[in-house]
Amino acid sequence: MDEILEKMEAAAEAEYEKILAKWGVFHSAHEGYAVLLEEVEEAQEEMESLREDMKALWGKLREDAEDEAAGIAEEIYNDAMKCAAELMQVAAVCLRFINSNGKDWGR
Template sequence: MISEFTRTAVPQLVGHELEFSKSQHEEKFHSLHEAESVIREELEELEEQAEVCRKLFEDLHSDTRQDDKDGAVINAKYLAGSAEYAAYEAIQLAAMCLKLVEMAGREDEV
């Protein structure tokens, strides 16, 4: 279960990342193809980080099976850091998807 704070904070973080992207790059994508490419890149980065998390969990699982508390704690620490990085990637992915949605919305207004 996700806390109400997190449920509220994540959309705010996505919105902030979207605004940051627009300030660092262009306000909108140059084309649908560019949008798709950027979104694919963010998805691939998220998938890579999720794979790191999976491998770290496998190590933690192995440590648990061997009753190696110290090893499990170390792997849990690394897994927490990796999961945070995966959250960053997921936020960037969501922001780039919203950037495409905004681009499509502006074109409909013209």
């Protein structure tokens, strides 16, 4: 797990650098909150899709339609990857917020 976390931290930092180059620091804590909220909501939407596909998989298994299970598992895999990507953006936006804190926030 530690190795995965190290890779994820590196990926979050790389995503942060891309975001920073494109958008710069946040102009206020309110702006940072709004962008972070949007990313969290997008991650939640991907997680909801994953949950729905898990329900579909369970339904197929209850119906003894195991031949359809692999296709649904592939959808779950794709959902998980999208969710992980969205959460990586959440982490990157957090880094942007942390590193923007107090930099010309007009106070």
